[in-house]
Amino acid sequence: MKQLENLIEEIVHRVNTNLREFRIDVGPYARKAVPIKQFLKFYAFYGLTDYHPIDFHFGHSSLAGSYFLGKCHIDDSVLYKTDVRGDELKRAGATFKSGELSLKLRRNERIVVRNAYLIKTLVHCYSHDPEFAEEFPIENTISAPYANIHGAPMRGCFLGPFATVDLTTVHDCEIGAFSYLQMGELSHTQVEPGTIWLNNGYTFHFLYQFPAEALREYIDFDRDRGVAGVLFDFVESHKPHFQKVFDVVHLERPDRVHRRAALNRYAVLRGRCNIAENVLVAQRAYLENADMGKGANAQENCFIVNARLEGYNVTAHGAKIIHAVLKNKVFVGFNAFVRSTGASPLAIGAGTIIMPHTIIDVAEPLDIPPDHLVWGLIRNAADLRENSLRLDRLSEIKSSFRQGRLHFQGSGKAFVAAFRHRIESILETNGAYFDGRLVKGHAQSDQNIAFNIIQPFTTGGRKGLYPTIDIHEKVR
Amino acid sequence: MKQLENLIEEIVHRVNTNLREFRIDVGPYARKAVPIKQFLKFYAFYGLTDYHPIDFHFGHSSLAGSYFLGKCHIDDSVLYKTDVRGDELKRAGATFKSGELSLKLRRNERIVVRNAYLIKTLVHCYSHDPEFAEEFPIENTISAPYANIHGAPMRGCFLGPFATVDLTTVHDCEIGAFSYLQMGELSHTQVEPGTIWLNNGYTFHFLYQFPAEALREYIDFDRDRGVAGVLFDFVESHKPHFQKVFDVVHLERPDRVHRRAALNRYAVLRGRCNIAENVLVAQRAYLENADMGKGANAQENCFIVNARLEGYNVTAHGAKIIHAVLKNKVFVGFNAFVRSTGASPLAIGAGTIIMPHTIIDVAEPLDIPPDHLVWGLIRNAADLRENSLRLDRLSEIKSSFRQGRLHFQGSGKAFVAAFRHRIESILETNGAYFDGRLVKGHAQSDQNIAFNIIQPFTTGGRKGLYPTIDIHEKVR
Numbered sequence: 001m002k003q004l005e006n007l008i009e010e011i012v013h014r015v016n017t018n019l020r021e022f023r024i025d026v027g028p029y030a031r032k033a034v035p036i037k038q039f040l041k042f043y044a045f046y047g048l049t050d051y052h053p054i055d056f057h058f059g060h061s062s063l064a065g066s067y068f069l070g071k072c073h074i075d076d077s078v079l080y081k082t083d084v085r086g087d088e089l090k091r092a093g094a095t096f097k098s099g100e101l102s103l104k105l106r107r108n109e110r111i112v113v114r115n116a117y118l119i120k121t122l123v124h125c126y127s128h129d130p131e132f133a134e135e136f137p138i139e140n141t142i143s144a145p146y147a148n149i150h151g152a153p154m155r156g157c158f159l160g161p162f163a164t165v166d167l168t169t170v171h172d173c174e175i176g177a178f179s180y181l182q183m184g185e186l187s188h189t190q191v192e193p194g195t196i197w198l199n200n201g202y203t204f205h206f207l208y209q210f211p212a213e214a215l216r217e218y219i220d221f222d223r224d225r226g227v228a229g230v231l232f233d234f235v236e237s238h239k240p241h242f243q244k245v246f247d248v249v250h251l252e253r254p255d256r257v258h259r260r261a262a263l264n265r266y267a268v269l270r271g272r273c274n275i276a277e278n279v280l281v282a283q284r285a286y287l288e289n290a291d292m293g294k295g296a297n298a299q300e301n302c303f304i305v306n307a308r309l310e311g312y313n314v315t316a317h318g319a320k321i322i323h324a325v326l327k328n329k330v331f332v333g334f335n336a337f338v339r340s341t342g343a344s345p346l347a348i349g350a351g352t353i354i355m356p357h358t359i360i361d362v363a364e365p366l367d368i369p370p371d372h373l374v375w376g377l378i379r380n381a382a383d384l385r386e387n388s389l390r391l392d393r394l395s396e397i398k399s400s401f402r403q404g405r406l407h408f409q410g411s412g413k414a415f416v417a418a419f420r421h422r423i424e425s426i427l428e429t430n431g432a433y434f435d436g437r438l439v440k441g442h443a444q445s446d447q448n449i450a451f452n453i454i455q456p457f458t459t460g461g462r463k464g465l466y467p468t469i470d471i472h473e474k475v476r
Numbered sequence: 477m478k479q480l481e482n483l484i485e486e487i488v489h490r491v492n493t494n495l496r497e498f499r500i501d502v503g504p505y506a507r508k509a510v511p512i513k514q515f516l517k518f519y520a521f522y523g524l525t526d527y528h529p530i531d532f533h534f535g536h537s538s539l540a541g542s543y544f545l546g547k548c549h550i551d552d553s554v555l556y557k558t559d560v561r562g563d564e565l566k567r568a569g570a571t572f573k574s575g576e577l578s579l580k581l582r583r584n585e586r587i588v589v590r591n592a593y594l595i596k597t598l599v600h601c602y603s604h605d606p607e608f609a610e611e612f613p614i615e616n617t618i619s620a621p622y623a624n625i626h627g628a629p630m631r632g633c634f635l636g637p638f639a640t641v642d643l644t645t646v647h648d649c650e651i652g653a654f655s656y657l658q659m660g661e662l663s664h665t666q667v668e669p670g671t672i673w674l675n676n677g678y679t680f681h682f683l684y685q686f687p688a689e690a691l692r693e694y695i696d697f698d699r700d701r702g703v704a705g706v707l708f709d710f711v712e713s714h715k716p717h718f719q720k721v722f723d724v725v726h727l728e729r730p731d732r733v734h735r736r737a738a739l740n741r742y743a744v745l746r747g748r749c750n751i752a753e754n755v756l757v758a759q760r761a762y763l764e765n766a767d768m769g770k771g772a773n774a775q776e777n778c779f780i781v782n783a784r785l786e787g788y789n790v791t792a793h794g795a796k797i798i799h800a801v802l803k804n805k806v807f808v809g810f811n812a813f814v815r816s817t818g819a820s821p822l823a824i825g826a827g828t829i830i831m832p833h834t835i836i837d838v839a840e841p842l843d844i845p846p847d848h849l850v851w852g853l854i855r856n857a858a859d860l861r862e863n864s865l866r867l868d869r870l871s872e873i874k875s876s877f878r879q880g881r882l883h884f885q886g887s888g889k890a891f892v893a894a895f896r897h898r899i900e901s902i903l904e905t906n907g908a909y910f911d912g913r914l915v916k917g918h919a920q921s922d923q924n925i926a927f928n929i930i931q932p933f934t935t936g937g938r939k940g941l942y943p944t945i946d947i948h949e950k951v952r
Contacts, residue, residue, distance in 0.1 A: 043725060048933065049933075049934075049935070050933050050937075050938060051936070054943065246725065247724055247725055248724060248725070249519060249724070249725060250723060448934040448935045449934075450931035450932060450933060450934050451931060452930045452931055453928060453929040454929075455928055456926060458525075458526075458925075458926050459525070459526045459527075459924045461526075467524060467530065467948065468947065468949070469945065469946070470945070470947075470948075471943050471945050472944040472946075473944070
């Protein structure tokens with residue numbers, strides 16, 4: 001497995017070079033994160049459909065458990081269970097809008113993941129950076145598990161576990177564990193763990209800092225010791241249930257799944273689940289005794305356990321909902337952890353927005369009112385009062401306010417409008433509003449993905465690596 | 477599935493054109509052989525190892541259930557469950573010997589399967605034709621199920637069910653059901669069903685013709701009605717047991733398989749099987765209560781049921797052994813059907829050669845003596861007397877002899893020597909003589925194949941077809 005080990009060293013060296021100002025050595029982490037023999041135990045796969053333009057190239061790669069739905073390009077990249085989802089790549093001729101900017105695409109957009117490492121990261125390729133209109137590059141980036149990269153060209157970064165980089169272009173940064181970033185660009189910056197930071201230039205600025213000690217109980221990360229904490233344990237403990245979906249080539253469609261719902265064949269359903277019309281259950285989502293109302297979604301790496309989602313609910317990448325009832329159009333952001341014990345009911349009112357990376361972990365009954373914004377760490381009713389605000393109140397804010405550990409600046413109205421717009425656009429893109437003819441989305445089109453399974457070499461110098469594979473549109 | 481249908485029509489038209497002198501229309505058969513929707517139900521796969529040079533190209537293809545281990549090229553070819561086994565392709569620089577001829581190969585040999593149909597055919601690419609030193613073409617050929625093509629460039633042929641073309645280049649022929657051909661070249665010829673025909677130019681000539689009426693009980697074929705008969709029913713009835721190996725990505729290695737044995741992951745083992753050292757159990761072989769002694773093999777599409785093979789036994793592609801005990805070095809040729817009822821024992825003595833396409837089907841005890849050649853249709857002791865000869869007696873024949881429906885001409889000595897040489901070379905190639913260091917063969921190297929699974933498009937005009945895929949040696 002010499003060539004694979006050399007490749008990892010090469011990427012470590014590059015990331016260290018790019019992060020040299022922080023005097024960081026990512027080597028000890030990168031070498032230990034996955035015992036080298038594990039690379040032989042897993043296969044990689046890629047999804048094909050008839051409507052995503054493809055031009056796949058996997059060159060001298062180690063890539064396990066990854067899906068690429070659109071035009072693609074990978075080089076010497078270790079990806080190990082990282083999912084790169086390219087089903088929203090832009091097409092040639094499309095108009096790329098970014099604020100007041102508007103660009104016409106000359107070519108179909110492609111993913112580029114050149115010399116990059118990434119391990120167990122979810123990359124969703126809806127690029128928001130007009131400087132990279134036709135490409136979605138990542139070059140070299142090392143992640144701790146369960147990081148999300150959402151619309152972000154990268155280069156030489158280190159992402160802590162459960163970190164999310166959203167609508168953000170990041171260069172040469174270290175992003176702390178469980179941090180959430182949403183801003184235009186960030187370079188040469190070290191972001192502390194548990195930083196929730198949204199910065200829309202002159203319009204609004206949202207900054208919440210998790211209390212360091214309390215956060216460590218949920219996510220504790222050290223580059224030498226690795227990842228620990230409640231969130232990590234929760235996810236790891238569910239891993240065995242995924243075994244079967246990866247062992248089997250064709251799966252039977254379970255009962256109680258509406259014919260107009262998209263249940264990804266790499267999702268897990270256990271117990272008694274109901275999947276209504278226009279529901280999207282994405283790859284590596286885990287549902288157990290989950291009742292998904294019309295147009296609700298469970299995005300990649302979500303967990304919905306003993307829960308009922310009334311309808312048109314967005315459960316963003318990596319969000320976890322355990323023992324809860326969510327009314328209509330509740331939004332639960334990336335990597336949010338929403339959990340009650342079964343004994344004490346947790347209810348969330350209609351239209352409420354649970355910010356990305358919110359931790360709600362209650363051992364007492366809690367009723368979260370409708371149309372509120374909720375953020376931070378909430379373990380009881382007092383925490384909820386400190387870390388929530390009625391959306392109409394927030395809309396009235398014109399300059400700034402502080403509440404607990406939150407500091408908000410700018411237009412509350414713009415902030416609420418931006419969120420509501422995004423929720424609507426997610427629902428639409430995912431096919432929640434499909435009427436049988438129009439507004440088709442992922443919930444409809446993702447029913448027809450053909451997944452191809454590729455395996456690494458089992459012997460020789462390339463052991464653990466994959467052959468060079470090119471897949472093209474038909475040539476006739 | 478329009479494009480797939482068009483492709484089938486195109487191939488039918490070409491094969492009909494090439495067979496026009498026989499006034500044959502293969503269309504009714506080709507259109508009906510596989511209901512078009514079946515193409516969506518199966519996946520194709522290909523094997524990769526570190527030691528077979530690869531340069532795969534699958535272009536605008538429908539190919540399900542196929543394995544390609546070496547350098548390759550496929551174009552608009554429907555292959556459906558046809559296995560193309562390219563693990564004996566010759567390398568650049570190798571010397572290709574054919575009789576007294578000797579050629580040096582300039583390039584790695586490649587498979588070419590251009591516009592060809594083929595359905596459920598086994599193609600084993602050890603080419604014997606010096607006119608095609610670096611290529612193994614098939615161009616366009618339609619087969620009924622369970623045909624074998626072994627070392628044969630082809631073009632515009634129609635092969636009946638269970639027909640075998642062995643060490644033979646065939647152009648524009650129709651080969652009848654269950655016929656076996658071994659000769660240098662054959663073109664523009666119609667071969668009757670049940671013709672067993674070996675022709676080594678001036679050296680020997682072996683011709684046996686099955687009684688037509690009796691053969692129909694075992695294999696009955698009509699281009700309109702399709703395939704029927706005991707052999708076909710036997711194979712079809714075992715198909716459900718293959719389901720699991722195709723459903724699952726990784727299979728556990730069963731007990732009682734020697735660590736120096738190669739059990740292909742697409743083989744089926746049922747009941748209590750013992751697999752000794754240096755045994756090769758190839759893809760789609762079926763073993764049930766089979767005891768495989770040291771160095772024995774079960775090649776592709778074999779069935780070994782309630783049987784004991786003492787050691788160094790060759791069970792060639794598609795041979796079936798049911799309720800029998802085989803002593804050391806018994807050779808059972810391609811598609812032979814050797815069956816007793818469990819009540820009456822069938823034993824075959826050491827060193828005996830069961831000719832390809834022999835049918836031994838007995839309801840009474842039968843003891844086949846050692847060192848004999850056995851051929852034709854045998855249903856009792858009288859048939860055996862008519863259809864067998866001691867190998868030392870055969871070796872004495874210098875001009876010709878007739879026995880029952882067999883007509884032999886030429887040197888019996890050369891015939892026996894050629895067979896014995898081939899048996900030894902098969903054993904060696906398959907690794908039967910591996911001593912832990914030297915004479916490595918398939919039984920050793922085939923333990924490390926990585927199988928990659930590819931699926932057809934599920935929607936759109938290309939429904940049922942595969943994308944264009946290129947797989948290369950690493951490029952660095």
